[in-house]
Amino acid sequence: MAAELWNLGACELAAMVRRRHVSPVDIVEAVLKRIDALESKVQAWETLDREGALQSARELESVDDDLPLKGVPVGVKDIFLTGGLRTTASFPPFAEFVPEHEAEAVMRLRRAGAIILGKTVTTQFALADPPRTRNPWNLERTPGGSSSGSAAAVGGRMVPLALGSQTKGSVLRPAAYCGAVGFKPTFGRISRRNVFPLAWSFDTMGFICRSVEDAGLTLSVLAGHDPDDPSSAREPVGDYTGRRTSRPKLGLVQDYFDRAEPSVREHVQGIARKLAAAGAQLIELRLPIDFELVSAVHDAIMHVEAAAVHSELIGKERSSYAPLLRQTIEAGHLIPGVSYVQAQRLRRRFRNGMEGLLDQVDALLTPTASNVAPGPETTGDPSFQAPWTQVGLPSISLPTGVNEEGLPTAVQLAGRRFREGELLGAAGWVEEVLGPMPAAPL
Amino acid sequence: MPEEHIRAALQEAAQRTYGQQRASELDKRLGEIARWLALIEQQPLDLLDEEPEDNGR
Numbered sequence: 121m122a123a124e125l126w127n128l129g130a131c132e133l134a135a136m137v138r139r140r141h142v143s144p145v146d147i148v149e150a151v152l153k154r155i156d157a158l159e160s161k162v163q164a165w166e167t168l169d170r171e172g173a174l175q176s177a178r179e180l181e182s183v184d185d186d187l188p189l190k191g192v193p194v195g196v197k198d199i200f201l202t203g204g205l206r207t208t209a210s211f212p213p214f215a216e217f218v219p220e221h222e223a224e225a226v227m228r229l230r231r232a233g234a235i236i237l238g239k240t241v242t243t244q245f246a247l248a249d250p251p252r253t254r255n256p257w258n259l260e261r262t263p264g265g266s267s268s269g270s271a272a273a274v275g276g277r278m279v280p281l282a283l284g285s286q287t288k289g290s291v292l293r294p295a296a297y298c299g300a301v302g303f304k305p306t307f308g309r310i311s312r313r314n315v316f317p318l319a320w321s322f323d324t325m326g327f328i329c330r331s332v333e334d335a336g337l338t339l340s341v342l343a344g345h346d347p348d349d350p351s352s353a354r355e356p357v358g359d360y361t362g363r364r365t366s367r368p369k370l371g372l373v374q375d376y377f378d379r380a381e382p383s384v385r386e387h388v389q390g391i392a393r394k395l396a397a398a399g400a401q402l403i404e405l406r407l408p409i410d411f412e413l414v415s416a417v418h419d420a421i422m423h424v425e426a427a428a429v430h431s432e433l434i435g436k437e438r439s440s441y442a443p444l445l446r447q448t449i450e451a452g453h454l455i456p457g458v459s460y461v462q463a464q465r466l467r468r469r470f471r472n473g474m475e476g477l478l479d480q481v482d483a484l485l486t487p488t489a490s491n492v493a494p495g496p497e498t499t500g501d502p503s504f505q506a507p508w509t510q511v512g513l514p515s516i517s518l519p520t521g522v523n524e525e526g527l528p529t530a531v532q533l534a535g536r537r538f539r540e541g542e543l544l545g546a547a548g549w550v551e552e553v554l555g556p557m558p559a560a561p562l
Numbered sequence: 563m564p565e566e567h568i569r570a571a572l573q574e575a576a577q578r579t580y581g582q583q584r585a586s587e588l589d590k591r592l593g594e595i596a597r598w599l600a601l602i603e604q605q606p607l608d609l610l611d612e613e614p615e616d617n618g619r
Contacts, residue, residue: 306618307617307618308617308618321615321617351617412601413601413602413605415598416597416598416599416601416602417598417602419594419595419598420595420598420599420602423595447587447588447591448591450576450579450580450584450588451572451576451588451591451592451595453579454572454575454576454579454592454595455572455595455599456599459599459602459603461614462602462603462605462607463602464614464615465607465612465613465614465615466602466605466607467614467615468612468613468614468615468616469607469612471615471618511618512617512618537618
């Protein structure tokens with residue numbers, strides 16, 4: 121049985137530990153064996169903490185508490201600080217940086233019984249310079265970014281759960297490209313204390329996992345106010361587990377279908393027909409603001425905020441910055457303050473419009489990305505995931521199968537602010553209709 | 563301001579800040595930014611009603 125533990129999701133593993141069918145040590149040993157078999161090809165891990173993970177697993181075996189994630193191994197994107205475990209942000213001057221402090225999200229996972237297996241590869245400071253990580257479904261394709269290692273590790277079934285972050289599309293897109301579930305909650309729902317920022321008004325912590333049920337359990341652990349994080353919301357935490365919306369009303373956002381590559385458009389139209397046949401009510405909707413303007417607003421704000429975040433460090437370490445990030449920072453410095461504020465005003469208009477759209481449906485449905493995973497010279501197209509990050513709405517990507525090239529396909533659902541339970545309820549129904557995702561043929 | 567004027571202003575600022583060579587290397591990105599800023603600038607905004615976004619708060 122131990123040989124197949126790597127193939128199970130977080131909920132399944134935690135349930136097996138609770139029933140004492142397996143031990144946390146069995147699970148860690150199984151996933152390390154899987155990693156040993158695949159890592160030389162996929163390169164998902166920046167730092168693998170074998171001894172630390174085994175030690176944590178041994179300690180958990182003497183803990184009687186029914187911790188929700190007891191014994192579940194987790195990967196952590198390498199921009200989250202991990203106490204005693206190096207955190208590089210893929211930035212050469214930080215190659216040996218071992219923090220004393222730890223991200224609140226990581227601490228919450230540990231308190232819930234999760235085992236930190238190691239740090240997953242990120243693009244440098246979570247922007248878009250291509251990583252060394254490859255897509256487990258096709259090693260000649262990108263896993264996406266910036267949560268590249270997290271998506272490749274979960275998609276390659278080296279670990280059932282991994283933390284990520286999304287400033288444009290860095291959780292949902294890599295999850296989609298790698299055949300995994302990607303979840304980004306409402307802005308402020310998960311603490312981002314002790315995580316390297318990229319653009320403060322967008323940065324949202326999320327995670328990549330194997331199922332909607334796993335997403336609900338993980339959100340239950342991570343959600344909640346953090347008084348030491350200025351962006352943390354005080355909204356009450358809901359019940360994210362077990363609820364399923366029967367035959368949801370879904371809004372198909374036509375702007376996305378217009379812009380998707382033809383094969384992606386046809387695929388997701390087919391998915392929509394399948395959902396309708398199963399009982400979903402579908403209505404066609406349009407974005408309240410032109411897609412080009414939404415992208416322009418996002419990129420202008422992100423450039424300015426990234427320039428501010430890195431203003432001091434780039435003065436000392438300019439040559440260590442990766443090309444795209446350096447360009448972003450240097451160009452961002454030149455954008456006038458008035459343009460930044462006008463972009464934020466248009467962003468509010470867009471948010472108000474999106475909330476109006478969501479009043480008509482249970483969730484919005486679109487392709488997650490305009491394409492399937494492209495080559496490794498890019499991290500892919502973030503334009504389809506960015507609108508939900510821009511307006512702070514929760515979103516989830518669900519795998520829908522593989523295309524004729526054997527690459528994963530995916531749909532994205534977005535829901536109302538701080539109503540993640542409703543979104544997961546609709547997503548759970550969609551997941552059930554679509555059926556299980558196979559493992560990557562590695 | 564038209565896009566080409568915004569681009570010229572950004573290019574001039576880049577030369578002043580980073581020098582001629584680096585400004586040339588940034589030229590493509592500055593062109594993209596000029597397009598975004600022109601699009602943003604073209605949008606009429608309500609003086610009384612449209613304050614900057616504050617992440618839903």
